[in-house]
Amino acid sequence: MTAYDIIEIKKRGKILSGEQIGQFVRMVADGSASDAQIAAFCMAVLLRGMTDEECFALTDAMAKSGERTVKPRAEGIYADKHSTGGVSDSTTLIVVPVLAALGVKCAKYSGRGLGHTGGTLDKLESFRGLSVSMTAEAFEAQVEKVGAAIAGQTERTVPADKRMYAVRDVTATVDSVPLIASSVMSKKLASFADVILLDVKFGNGAFMRRTSDAVKLARLMVSVGTAAGRKVGAAVTDMDAPLGDHIGCNAEVREAIEILQGKRNALSELSVYHCCKILQMAQGMREEEAKERIGEVLGSGAALEKFKEIVVAQGGDVRAFDDFSLLPLAAHRKEIFASGAGRLHVSALALGKACARLGGGRSKEGDPVDHTVGIILKKRAGERVKDGELVAEVYYNKEDAEALSLAQGAFAVRRSYRARPLVFGFIGKEDI
Secondary structure (H helix, E strand, O other): OOHHHHHHHHHOOOOOOHHHHHHHHHHHHHOOOOHHHHHHHHHHHHHHOOOHHHHHHHHHHHHOOOOOOOOOOOOOOEEEEEEOOOOOOOHHHHHHHHHHHOOOEEEEEEOOOEOOEOOHHHHHOOOOOOOOEOOHHHHHHHHHHHOEEEEEOOOOOOHHHHHHHHHHHOOOOOOOHHHHHHHHHHHHHOOOOOEEEEEEEEOOOOOEOOHHHHHHHHHHHHHHHHHOOOEEEEEEEEOOOOOOOEEOHHHHHHHHHHHHOOOOOHHHHHHHHHHHHHHHHHHOOOHHHHHHHHHHHHHHOHHHHHHHHHHHHOOOOHHHHOOHHHOOOOOEEEEEEOOOOEEEEEOHHHHHHHHHHHHHOOOOOOOOOOOOOEEEEOOOOOOEEOOOOEEEEEEEOOOOHHHHHHHHHOEEEEOOOOOOOOEEEEEOHHHO
């Protein structure tokens, strides 16, 4: 069967067999399917949809299209966490050391920031000398020795997804739920985690604006992961306002360290929630016991020490933990003040875009990132503010009037504020 035949079947809204999907993915990986054919296939999926079975077949075929990381010989539970992307979402930098300090090994393949969302790999590279490029053997060895590793996947991992995503990015098919689910989960299935926690965000600063779309994506990814024999759960979480108080690579690493030292805010709350869910899935731990254990490793400094171990193992300068001048902020500062008295509203999307435009993010893959660019919130969404009160500071090196205007416009003051719960709901195996 040709690529044309497979596209024709899906274009007419019919269900593809696992064999047909596998054949198309092989053609994507070996180059025999053209970019035009990949685009046509992706558009057909966007418009016609896929069944859960088709989505699993697509995910499984993409996971098998390249090199798969072999599970280490060391005994124990291996966990992974993935976020669909947000603003000031540094939970990985907190969750991974906490879990590793509690004996749950974390094999974390992460990505880079794109558009208004930040990337874990970019943030980790704020530590001078740290490398996120690791061979499968080095990744496995570090997980065994330290209990955790955070790295980027190699070019040989899920090559079919890399090619398909590049085409989706320029053909307006990124927002297809089956294609998002297969892209995310193919990378998870190519690794060896026993337990996978997904953080599916919705709201102003998320790719999924509507709660219903986030729930649909979460349910589908849990279905795919469960069919593959993994323990998978998904938290559907709010991303209307920035999760933490800091936006930008160096700034977010600073805040992650502060949270491991005892700071508490929405970022720390969600990180603890994720840790609890993973401990429940991995070890069958009760919620109360999980929270107590997490509190112990945070209070004793064990989680902070584990983060240092990870940084050292990957070649990073550990002195930054005690000397924030090694995580500098940009030379110029603009203060933003409240334009009235009342409840503060904060747009995560506007601040994410402003940070990216100032150089703290990238508009296309391969763009450099200025780690020193940052936005520090002095007031959180929902807080009562006075007219003229300082609400944020923007740090930048190269002035961009449009970016600074975006940052200014991200803050509005109104008479009331309708708070939403940080976690909308949790979807597990029993919910699919």
